[in-house]
Amino acid sequence: MSSEPLQLQRLHRSAHEEQYLAFATEIRDRGEGGFDRLEMLFSDIDEYFDLVHRFEHDEELPNQWVNMSHFVFFVGPQLVGTSRLRHRLSPWLELDGGHIGYHVRPSQRRRGYATEMLRQTLEEAHRMGIPKALLTVATTNAPSIRVVEKNGGLFDKETLSPRSGETMHRYWIDTAPERRP
Numbered sequence: 773m774s775s776e777p778l779q780l781q782r783l784h785r786s787a788h789e790e791q792y793l794a795f796a797t798e799i800r801d802r803g804e805g806g807f808d809r810l811e812m813l814f815s816d817i818d819e820y821f822d823l824v825h826r827f828e829h830d831e832e833l834p835n836q837w838v839n840m841s842h843f844v845f846f847v848g849p850q851l852v853g854t855s856r857l858r859h860r861l862s863p864w865l866e867l868d869g870g871h872i873g874y875h876v877r878p879s880q881r882r883r884g885y886a887t888e889m890l891r892q893t894l895e896e897a898h899r900m901g902i903p904k905a906l907l908t909v910a911t912t913n914a915p916s917i918r919v920v921e922k923n924g925g926l927f928d929k930e931t932l933s934p935r936s937g938e939t940m941h942r943y944w945i946d947t948a949p950e951r952r953p
């Protein structure tokens with residue numbers, strides 16, 4: 773990984789809008805899936821950031837949604853990745869989504885950022901009182917499987933994603949720092 777530290781911040785529109793849009797534009801331009809509400813971000817940015825705020829703070833969310841924190845990761849002034857931490861699981865998330873999802877800016881991949889982003893997000897989960905985090909990864913996503921394994925993910929079982937129909941691997945990770953690699 774680059775020698776500059778990867779710095780986690782909670783996503784805030786006022787502080788991060790410009791960098792967040794630059795990051796999302798790279799993902800959109802590659803036609804990459806897997807980044808929730810990417811279309812909404814470009815078509816209705818007010819609604820997008822309103823949802824980010826509600827996911828963090830609202831006690832009653834519609835559609836069986838669960839509370840979720842959005843994090844952004846910086847190396848110096850550049851936003852290189854994002855992660856999302858769901859505060860609890862739902863039947864849907866048990867099959868696809870789990871507690872944590874992450875995305876690295878396409879131009880910044882293969883530098884160890886995702887591995888470190890997951891490590892830092894697991895620390896947040898631990899602080900939040902989540903003892904074990906569930907990660908679900910499509911069996912075709914070799915880089916992400918490696919990221920989970922490097923953070924101590926223990927394979928649980930295969931599931932089928934209700935969203936994409938893909939076969940997923942489920943992993944559990946003990947969030948206590950002393951029980952992780």
Ligand SMILES: CC(C)(COP(=O)(O)OP(=O)(O)OC[C@H]1O[C@@H](n2cnc3c(N)ncnc32)[C@H](O)[C@@H]1OP(=O)(O)O)[C@@H](O)C(=O)NCCC(=O)NCCS
Pocket residue numbers: 806873874875876877880881882883884885886887888908909910913914915916918919
């Ligand atoms: C998956 C993803 C997060 C990995 O990000 P990254 O910053 O490139 O990952 P890292 O640099 O931490 O690499 C982790 C491991 O994967 C390996 N890896 C990374 N990209 C790879 C690729 N394209 N092919 C094979 N291995 C790859 C790395 O070599 C490393 O393993 P090693 O330490 O044994 O060498 C990134 O590709 C991404 O954002 N993909 C789209 C979104 C996504 O799939 N998110 C995960 C959903 S579960």
